[in-house]
Amino acid sequence: MRPNAIQIIKDEHLAISAVLYSLRYLVKNMRKGTAPNFPLLKAILDYIVSYPDRWHHPKEDKFLFAAVKRRTKDGDALIARLEREHQLGYPMVETLKLHLLAFQHGDDGARERFFEAAERYAELEWGHLQTEEEQLLPLAERVLTADDWKDIDAAFEENDNPLFGVKPKEEAEAMYQKILSLAPAPIGFGAQSGT
Numbered sequence: 001m002r003p004n005a006i007q008i009i010k011d012e013h014l015a016i017s018a019v020l021y022s023l024r025y026l027v028k029n030m031r032k033g034t035a036p037n038f039p040l041l042k043a044i045l046d047y048i049v050s051y052p053d054r055w056h057h058p059k060e061d062k063f064l065f066a067a068v069k070r071r072t073k074d075g076d077a078l079i080a081r082l083e084r085e086h087q088l089g090y091p092m093v094e095t096l097k098l099h100l101l102a103f104q105h106g107d108d109g110a111r112e113r114f115f116e117a118a119e120r121y122a123e124l125e126w127g128h129l130q131t132e133e134e135q136l137l138p139l140a141e142r143v144l145t146a147d148d149w150k151d152i153d154a155a156f157e158e159n160d161n162p163l164f165g166v167k168p169k170e171e172a173e174a175m176y177q178k179i180l181s182l183a184p185a186p187i188g189f190g191a192q193s194g195t
């Protein structure tokens with residue numbers, strides 16, 4: 001039977017991709033002249049800080065990558081790269097938040113700096129999620145035992161488990177709903193912003 005953690009990780013990747021897509025789509029439209037929707041952009045950055053950065057990537061490091069490293073050396077270079085990308089991602093989101101504030105305050109050049117940083121971040125994360133799905137998860141499925149998966153499953157199931165009090169997934173879904181309510185079609189069902 002397929003480990004539950006694999007499905008949870010893939011589902012989380014889909015949710016993260018949807019948010020990254022929204023971010024890139026909004027930047028593309030702002031470049032063409034659409035007025036910035038600051039509450040929406042802020043909701044997107046809040047989502048990234050609160051869910052992928054807090055619950056997804058750290059659990060990969062601590063449980064999935066660590067288990068694979070214990071079983072084989074074959075993934076060492078790949079895992080080092082993925083860990084580095086996690087470490088690169090956290091400050092990038094903080095920088096994005098600062099660029100967004102400066103953009104909102106109308107600082108010189110801030111608009112362009114935000115666009116470039118957002119595109120760079122979306123590209124890095126996108127490539128990262130893809131590498132995990134195409135290379136890391138298949139390797140993990142090959143080398144990990146049912147016992148290894150028990151701990152990894154438990155760690156990822158915790159994201160969605162009411163017994164733990166905190167329900168990160170519920171919180172993430174609420175934040176995602178907020179993104180949808182603020183974003184105009186085709187992303188969400190919010191009002192169209194002026195051009």
Ligand SMILES: [Fe+2]
Nearest residue numbers: 057060086132
């Ligand atoms: Fe990751």
Ligand SMILES: [Fe+2]
Nearest residue numbers: 056060129132
């Ligand atoms: Fe991941």
